[in-house]
Each structure stands twice: as structure tokens, then as C-alpha cells.
Amino acid sequence: MSKTLLKNSWIIDWINNPFFWSIEIDDKIIGNIYKEWEKIDESIYDEIIDIKKNIVCPGLINTHNHAWMFFFRGFASGLPLQEWLQEVWKIEDKLTSEDIYWWTMSSILEMIKAWTTTFADMYFFEDAVAEAVKETWIRASLSRWIIWNAPNWANSLKENIELFDKYNWAFDDRITVMIWPHAPYTCNLDFLKEVSSVAKSKNIPIHMHISETRKEAEDFLQENSKKIIEKLEEIGFLENHILAAHCVHLSEDEIKIIKNYNFFVVTNIESNLKLGSWIAPLKSMKENWICISIWTDWVCSNNNLEMWSAMRFTWYVQNWLHEDPTIFNSYELLKMATINWAKALRIDKKVGTLEKWKEADIIVVDIDTIHAKPIFNPIDHLSYGIHPDDIDTVFIQWKKVLEKWKFTFLDESKILSEMERCRKRLFS
Ligand SMILES: [Zn+2]
Incomplete structure (x- = not known):
């Protein structure tokens, strides 16, 4: 079981609405969330990821498609x-x-x-x-x-x-x-x-x-x-x-x-x-x-x-x-x-917020961009002002799926060309 710390981040917790600094992931489960003034023993982590003051937010749920x-x-x-x-x-x-x-x-x-x-x-x-x-x-x-x-x-x-x-x-x-x-x-x-x-x-x-x-x-x-x-x-x-x-x-x-x-x-x-x-x-x-x-x-x-x-x-x-x-x-x-x-969807015990014991479906949003400055309220940015390609990383169950706008293990061009092949056959 691996233990990771995401640090130096704005973590949005929907219930209390404050911003935290560090979030712990145990395997695929969210562990402790530390406020910026709490002391953390970094020696216990297998990996420490610096979020560089970007936003960490729960993955979005698109429930009708x-x-x-x-x-x-x-x-x-x-x-x-x-x-x-x-x-x-x-x-x-x-x-x-x-x-x-x-x-x-x-x-x-x-x-x-x-x-x-x-x-x-x-x-x-x-x-x-x-x-x-x-x-x-x-x-x-x-x-x-x-x-x-x-x-x-x-x-x-x-x-x-x-x-x-x-x-x-x-x-x-x-x-x-x-x-x-x-x-x-x-x-x-x-x-x-x-x-x-x-x-x-x-x-x-x-x-x-x-x-x-x-x-x-x-x-x-x-x-x-x-x-x-x-x-x-x-x-x-x-x-x-x-x-x-x-x-x-x-x-x-x-x-x-x-x-x-x-x-x-x-x-x-x-x-x-x-x-x-x-x-x-x-x-x-x-x-x-x-x-x-x-x-x-x-x-x-x-x-x-x-x-x-x-x-x-x-x-x-x-x-x-x-x-x-x-x-x-x-x-x-x-x-x-x-x-x-x-x-x-009755999965709120697993996902939907970043809380202890939930699964780590996490998106990291890059706010070091012109259109995200200045920041009065990061939640306003997430709801109204961010561009889709401001995404930095997507984790689902703590598996990294997307990083810097690139899929980590999926072949995007192959998938799109297979899609096109099937489309042509259907309309031929
Ligand atoms: Zn429909």
C-alpha cells in the first residue's frame, strides 16, 4: 500500500468551504487533510507531489449521457x-x-x-x-x-x-x-x-x-x-x-x-x-x-x-x-x-467530495494562467471562469488517467481512428 501527499494546494472541501494545504492518499483512499498551519511528518510518505498552489477538486459527474x-x-x-x-x-x-x-x-x-x-x-x-x-x-x-x-x-x-x-x-x-x-x-x-x-x-x-x-x-x-x-x-x-x-x-x-x-x-x-x-x-x-x-x-x-x-x-x-x-x-x-x-447515483459515500475515507477521484486545475488572475474566490473560477484546457491532471481511484492534457495509458489517436472507421462503415 502506497502513501502519497499532495501538498501546496488549494483543496476545496464542499462542506466547510475552507482551503487546505495538503491531502493524503492511502492507496486509492483519501486520508488526512491538513490545514496549512498543521505540522506534517513528510518522512512517512512514499511520494510527495507539489501542486504548486493550483486547485484540487473532486472529479465532475456528468450524469446523463x-x-x-x-x-x-x-x-x-x-x-x-x-x-x-x-x-x-x-x-x-x-x-x-x-x-x-x-x-x-x-x-x-x-x-x-x-x-x-x-x-x-x-x-x-x-x-x-x-x-x-x-x-x-x-x-x-x-x-x-x-x-x-x-x-x-x-x-x-x-x-x-x-x-x-x-x-x-x-x-x-x-x-x-x-x-x-x-x-x-x-x-x-x-x-x-x-x-x-x-x-x-x-x-x-x-x-x-x-x-x-x-x-x-x-x-x-x-x-x-x-x-x-x-x-x-x-x-x-x-x-x-x-x-x-x-x-x-x-x-x-x-x-x-x-x-x-x-x-x-x-x-x-x-x-x-x-x-x-x-x-x-x-x-x-x-x-x-x-x-x-x-x-x-x-x-x-x-x-x-x-x-x-x-x-x-x-x-x-x-x-x-x-x-x-x-x-x-x-x-x-x-x-x-x-x-x-x-x-x-447513490455513490456519495465513495465520491463527490474530497473527504477522508472517500475514493481519490481528483482533478488538478492549473490556475497559473492569465485568465485566472487575479483570484478572489477559486470556487468562482471553477464555476465561471476556467477554460477546459486548464486541466493539469485527472486521477480516478487514484489512477492517473490524464496529465498535461495527454492520456497516460490510452491511445487517443488509435481510438479516434477506430471511431472514424466505424462511422464510415455505417454511413457507406
Ligand atoms: Zn437522454
């Missing part, structure tokens, strides 16, 4: 959501496991360069995604795409459960598994009841797209005489641990309902703006103590996997919408990209 769709960046741009999805779904039948593997690998490279150490994923061929997770050392939460009445829908729930049995806490606990029914408009209520009962019996979290567009919310109300959340409560669906992506058109009544449940809102302003879906009522959610997290969505509806720009956009748009710059502060935005998501 469809990683393999990396190759769809820019595809069929400018269409309304449903028309655009139809274009995407036409291609799905031609996919192979090899395609998914290389595109997911490419997506993971982009995420790690965007300071992400955990992501949540949903689609097909999740065995190939699991393999990519294993190779790259990133942390992930996987699910099988479940759409009621799609050609293979009867098997999809079963396959999601098999995925859970096979991979939950696999690869040294870096993978967890959720059940992911696509949305209330693609899964009928009887099917959602079945999903709910399986999730309860096996204690599996559920991730679902909810209330992304006005049309979805209005159509549901017309067909069911109840709003989406009201109906989900009625059928017992909300008694699960729920991660709800989008939630753009939740009403005040629905927000009052979800506050009574284990309901985690995942918000994605860039995708919602790009597709013209509108803006999630985050101010009201915050006032009702709903746990909110930020994610990027896939590169088709956002065009990048940068958590920093997602954080900044979330802040700007809410300020603009309410004509009030005080709705969220930089510290809350960082929590939305770290510990809030760890809670939503």
Missing part, C-alpha cells in the same frame, strides 16, 4: 426533437457492438478532458460500454434503453436486470446500474408499473426523461386527465429512487409532489435551449429543497461534453429569466456537478 452517440455530433441539426429522434432511430438497426465500443471510448476521452470522472449512460450494447469503462478506468452508471412497443421491448427490461446482476459494483466498484425506461410518452403506464415493481424488489434506482417538451406535458395531461408527476405518484412509481432528466415543464403542483420523494432532478440547459424546449424551473425547485444536478446530454443535442459550460449556462440563464443574479452561487453550481450527482 448516451455516450456512443459521439459520432452523431452535428447530425440532422436544426430539427424539432421528435423529427430528429426519428432520424437517429433509423440508423440504430445497423449498429454493432464494435461501433458502440469505439464511439463510447471516444466519448469517454472527451469527458475526461472535460474533467469528468463519472458518467451515467443509457443505450444498447451496454456490455460494450462496460468494456470501455473497464479500459479507460472512468466510473459509470449504466442502463439499458427501454422503450415500450419498440421491436425488442419485451426483452429490454429483462436485459436491464441482467445488466444489473452482471455489472452492479463491477470493476472495483466503478460501475453501478440503473433501470432506464425512456420516458412516459414512450412507456405506457402498465409497463411503468412493471418497471416500478422490479425496481422496488431489487432496490435499483430509476432514471427517466420527464417533461422535456411542452407538447409532452400537454399530451400526457390530455390523455390521462392528470399531469405526469401526479400520475406517476398515483401508480406508486415515485416510491422509487428516481433520477429525472430535463423536468423543463414541471408545474408548481408537481414540484410540491416530488419534494416528498427521493426524486433527483437532472438539468441540462444547453440541450433544452438548442432544441427549443424551454427552461427548467430551477428557482422553484431550489426553494423546495429538490436536489438538482447538471449534465451535458449527448453531443447531438449539446455538441460538447463540457460540464463547465453547462454550469455557466445554467447560472446565466436562470439569472436572465428571473432578472436576479443571486439564485445560485458558484459553490452551489459546483455541488450540482459533484456531490449532488453522487447522491443521485
Whole structure:
């Protein structure tokens, strides 16, 4: 077991919000964190790394993605959501496991360069995604795409459960598994009841797209005489641990309902703006103590996997919408990209903050740059002012994955050329 000391660093602890000077890593676990005035016996360490007064921060968590769709960046741009999805779904039948593997690998490279150490994923061929997770050392939460009445829908729930049995806490606990029914408009209520009962019996979290567009919310109300959340409560669906992506058109009544449940809102302003879906009522959610997290969505509806720009956009748009710059502060935005998501994924005992006994998913951010000077508040810099390439090093479970913008053990050019080979075959 090796013992390392990261010293001379600004370590951001989300709970007390001070800045520390040194952090100890025992093997892959965070040990003591020493304040600058505490005496440290450096002779007990196998390695001492000088952070040179840069920032040490927990790895970011991007908890809603469809990683393999990396190759769809820019595809069929400018269409309304449903028309655009139809274009995407036409291609799905031609996919192979090899395609998914290389595109997911490419997506993971982009995420790690965007300071992400955990992501949540949903689609097909999740065995190939699991393999990519294993190779790259990133942390992930996987699910099988479940759409009621799609050609293979009867098997999809079963396959999601098999995925859970096979991979939950696999690869040294870096993978967890959720059940992911696509949305209330693609899964009928009887099917959602079945999903709910399986999730309860096996204690599996559920991730679902909810209330992304006005049309979805209005159509549901017309067909069911109840709003989406009201109906989900009625059928017992909300008694699960729920991660709800989008939630753009939740009403005040629905927000009052979800506050009574284990309901985690995942918000994605860039995708919602790009597709013209509108803006999630985050101010009201915050006032009702709903746990909110930020994610990027896939590169088709956002065009990048940068958590920093997602954080900044979330802040700007809410300020603009309410004509009030005080709705969220930089510290809350960082929590939305770290510990809030760890809670939503139920991995907050392992990651999400830099605290003793947690695993060392750590990013080191270089602030010795023109655009980072001067520094009044480093958390403001992390949330609003840093550039993605200010990253210095990424550790996941204390394994060094990226250093000076270069991957330490992954061959970036090979991965991108394999991705391109598969893309050409699909479109030829
Ligand atoms: Zn999605």
C-alpha cells in the first residue's frame, strides 16, 4: 500500500468551504487533510507531489449521457426533437457492438478532458460500454434503453436486470446500474408499473426523461386527465429512487409532489435551449429543497461534453429569466456537478467530495494562467471562469488517467481512428 501527499494546494472541501494545504492518499483512499498551519511528518510518505498552489477538486459527474452517440455530433441539426429522434432511430438497426465500443471510448476521452470522472449512460450494447469503462478506468452508471412497443421491448427490461446482476459494483466498484425506461410518452403506464415493481424488489434506482417538451406535458395531461408527476405518484412509481432528466415543464403542483420523494432532478440547459424546449424551473425547485444536478446530454443535442459550460449556462440563464443574479452561487453550481450527482447515483459515500475515507477521484486545475488572475474566490473560477484546457491532471481511484492534457495509458489517436472507421462503415 502506497502513501502519497499532495501538498501546496488549494483543496476545496464542499462542506466547510475552507482551503487546505495538503491531502493524503492511502492507496486509492483519501486520508488526512491538513490545514496549512498543521505540522506534517513528510518522512512517512512514499511520494510527495507539489501542486504548486493550483486547485484540487473532486472529479465532475456528468450524469446523463448516451455516450456512443459521439459520432452523431452535428447530425440532422436544426430539427424539432421528435423529427430528429426519428432520424437517429433509423440508423440504430445497423449498429454493432464494435461501433458502440469505439464511439463510447471516444466519448469517454472527451469527458475526461472535460474533467469528468463519472458518467451515467443509457443505450444498447451496454456490455460494450462496460468494456470501455473497464479500459479507460472512468466510473459509470449504466442502463439499458427501454422503450415500450419498440421491436425488442419485451426483452429490454429483462436485459436491464441482467445488466444489473452482471455489472452492479463491477470493476472495483466503478460501475453501478440503473433501470432506464425512456420516458412516459414512450412507456405506457402498465409497463411503468412493471418497471416500478422490479425496481422496488431489487432496490435499483430509476432514471427517466420527464417533461422535456411542452407538447409532452400537454399530451400526457390530455390523455390521462392528470399531469405526469401526479400520475406517476398515483401508480406508486415515485416510491422509487428516481433520477429525472430535463423536468423543463414541471408545474408548481408537481414540484410540491416530488419534494416528498427521493426524486433527483437532472438539468441540462444547453440541450433544452438548442432544441427549443424551454427552461427548467430551477428557482422553484431550489426553494423546495429538490436536489438538482447538471449534465451535458449527448453531443447531438449539446455538441460538447463540457460540464463547465453547462454550469455557466445554467447560472446565466436562470439569472436572465428571473432578472436576479443571486439564485445560485458558484459553490452551489459546483455541488450540482459533484456531490449532488453522487447522491443521485447513490455513490456519495465513495465520491463527490474530497473527504477522508472517500475514493481519490481528483482533478488538478492549473490556475497559473492569465485568465485566472487575479483570484478572489477559486470556487468562482471553477464555476465561471476556467477554460477546459486548464486541466493539469485527472486521477480516478487514484489512477492517473490524464496529465498535461495527454492520456497516460490510452491511445487517443488509435481510438479516434477506430471511431472514424466505424462511422464510415455505417454511413457507406
Ligand atoms: Zn437522454
